[in-house]
Amino acid sequence: MTFDPKTDIAELRQRAEKSRSNLIVFFDYNRDYADGRYLLYHEFPTYYVYNKKEKAWTSRKKDRVISRIYYINPGVKERFFLRIFFITISDPISYKYLRTVNGVLYGIFKKTYLARELIADDNE
Helix, strand or coil: CCCCCCCCHHHHHHHHHHCCCHHHHHHHHHHHCCCCCCCCCCCHHHHEEEECCCCEEEECCCCCCCCCCCCCCCCCHHHHHHHHHHHHCCCCCCHHHHCEECCEECCCHHHHHHHCCCCCCCCC
Protein backbone atom coordinates (compact mmCIF):
# COMPACT_ATOMS: atom_id res chain seq x y z
CA MET A 1 0.00 0.00 0.00
CA THR A 2 1.38 3.41 -0.90
CA PHE A 3 0.34 6.67 0.68
CA ASP A 4 1.18 10.33 1.00
CA PRO A 5 3.09 10.96 4.29
CA LYS A 6 0.59 13.75 5.03
CA THR A 7 -2.35 11.31 4.98
CA ASP A 8 -4.35 11.07 8.18
CA ILE A 9 -3.54 7.95 10.26
CA ALA A 10 -7.23 7.08 10.67
CA GLU A 11 -7.62 7.11 6.88
CA LEU A 12 -4.56 4.88 6.49
CA ARG A 13 -5.98 2.37 8.96
CA GLN A 14 -9.28 2.36 7.08
CA ARG A 15 -7.53 1.79 3.73
CA ALA A 16 -5.41 -1.01 5.20
CA GLU A 17 -8.49 -2.71 6.63
CA LYS A 18 -10.28 -2.50 3.26
CA SER A 19 -7.37 -4.12 1.46
CA ARG A 20 -7.29 -7.22 3.71
CA SER A 21 -7.68 -10.40 1.66
CA ASN A 22 -9.56 -13.50 2.75
CA LEU A 23 -6.14 -15.16 3.21
CA ILE A 24 -5.00 -12.53 5.70
CA VAL A 25 -8.35 -12.80 7.49
CA PHE A 26 -7.86 -16.61 7.52
CA PHE A 27 -4.48 -16.10 9.24
CA ASP A 28 -6.13 -13.78 11.76
CA TYR A 29 -8.91 -16.27 12.44
CA ASN A 30 -6.38 -19.02 13.16
CA ARG A 31 -4.42 -16.67 15.40
CA ASP A 32 -7.50 -15.64 17.39
CA TYR A 33 -9.51 -18.89 17.50
CA ALA A 34 -8.47 -22.52 17.91
CA ASP A 35 -11.59 -24.19 16.51
CA GLY A 36 -10.48 -24.25 12.85
CA ARG A 37 -6.73 -24.65 13.22
CA TYR A 38 -6.77 -28.34 12.38
CA LEU A 39 -8.06 -27.54 8.87
CA LEU A 40 -5.94 -26.95 5.81
CA TYR A 41 -6.60 -23.75 3.85
CA HIS A 42 -8.66 -25.46 1.15
CA GLU A 43 -10.71 -27.33 3.80
CA PHE A 44 -11.57 -24.18 5.77
CA PRO A 45 -14.50 -23.07 3.53
CA THR A 46 -16.15 -26.44 4.15
CA TYR A 47 -16.86 -25.36 7.74
CA TYR A 48 -16.58 -21.56 7.55
CA VAL A 49 -17.93 -18.90 5.23
CA TYR A 50 -16.12 -15.71 4.27
CA ASN A 51 -18.15 -12.51 4.48
CA LYS A 52 -16.60 -10.09 1.97
CA LYS A 53 -18.38 -7.06 3.36
CA GLU A 54 -17.36 -7.72 6.96
CA LYS A 55 -13.99 -9.22 5.99
CA ALA A 56 -14.51 -12.06 8.44
CA TRP A 57 -14.76 -15.83 8.53
CA THR A 58 -17.72 -17.23 10.47
CA SER A 59 -18.90 -20.73 11.23
CA ARG A 60 -21.00 -22.19 8.41
CA LYS A 61 -24.61 -22.69 9.54
CA LYS A 62 -25.99 -24.51 6.51
CA ASP A 63 -24.76 -27.24 4.19
CA ARG A 64 -21.08 -27.81 3.75
CA VAL A 65 -19.39 -26.99 0.46
CA ILE A 66 -16.52 -28.33 -1.55
CA SER A 67 -13.74 -25.85 -2.08
CA ARG A 68 -10.64 -25.83 -4.21
CA ILE A 69 -7.27 -24.23 -4.33
CA TYR A 70 -5.97 -22.93 -7.63
CA TYR A 71 -3.34 -24.73 -9.68
CA ILE A 72 0.06 -23.05 -9.65
CA ASN A 73 2.69 -23.89 -12.24
CA PRO A 74 5.86 -25.19 -10.49
CA GLY A 75 7.85 -22.74 -12.62
CA VAL A 76 6.38 -19.92 -10.53
CA LYS A 77 8.42 -21.17 -7.60
CA GLU A 78 7.49 -18.97 -4.63
CA ARG A 79 3.76 -19.16 -5.35
CA PHE A 80 4.09 -22.90 -5.96
CA PHE A 81 5.82 -23.48 -2.60
CA LEU A 82 3.25 -21.30 -0.84
CA ARG A 83 0.47 -23.40 -2.40
CA ILE A 84 2.18 -26.57 -1.17
CA PHE A 85 2.18 -25.17 2.36
CA PHE A 86 -1.55 -24.51 2.14
CA ILE A 87 -2.24 -28.14 1.26
CA THR A 88 0.16 -29.61 3.85
CA ILE A 89 0.27 -27.28 6.88
CA SER A 90 -2.70 -26.61 9.11
CA ASP A 91 -3.02 -23.70 11.54
CA PRO A 92 -1.04 -20.97 9.76
CA ILE A 93 -1.34 -17.58 11.44
CA SER A 94 0.87 -15.49 9.11
CA TYR A 95 3.29 -15.61 6.21
CA LYS A 96 6.07 -15.34 8.81
CA TYR A 97 4.69 -18.42 10.58
CA LEU A 98 4.81 -20.38 7.32
CA ARG A 99 8.42 -19.33 6.71
CA THR A 100 9.60 -20.32 10.22
CA VAL A 101 10.98 -23.79 10.93
CA ASN A 102 12.45 -24.73 14.33
CA GLY A 103 12.78 -21.06 15.26
CA VAL A 104 14.58 -20.11 12.03
CA LEU A 105 12.85 -17.55 9.82
CA TYR A 106 13.60 -18.21 6.14
CA GLY A 107 13.46 -15.39 3.62
CA ILE A 108 11.77 -17.35 0.85
CA PHE A 109 9.28 -20.20 0.74
CA LYS A 110 11.57 -22.48 -1.25
CA LYS A 111 14.16 -22.56 1.55
CA THR A 112 11.39 -23.12 4.07
CA TYR A 113 10.06 -25.96 1.93
CA LEU A 114 13.47 -27.64 2.02
CA ALA A 115 13.88 -27.00 5.77
CA ARG A 116 10.51 -28.62 6.44
CA GLU A 117 11.82 -31.63 4.51
CA LEU A 118 8.78 -31.78 2.29
CA ILE A 119 11.28 -32.93 -0.33
CA ALA A 120 14.84 -34.25 0.16
CA ASP A 121 16.41 -31.66 -2.15
CA ASP A 122 15.24 -29.24 -4.80
CA ASN A 123 15.95 -31.71 -7.62
CA GLU A 124 12.86 -33.81 -6.77
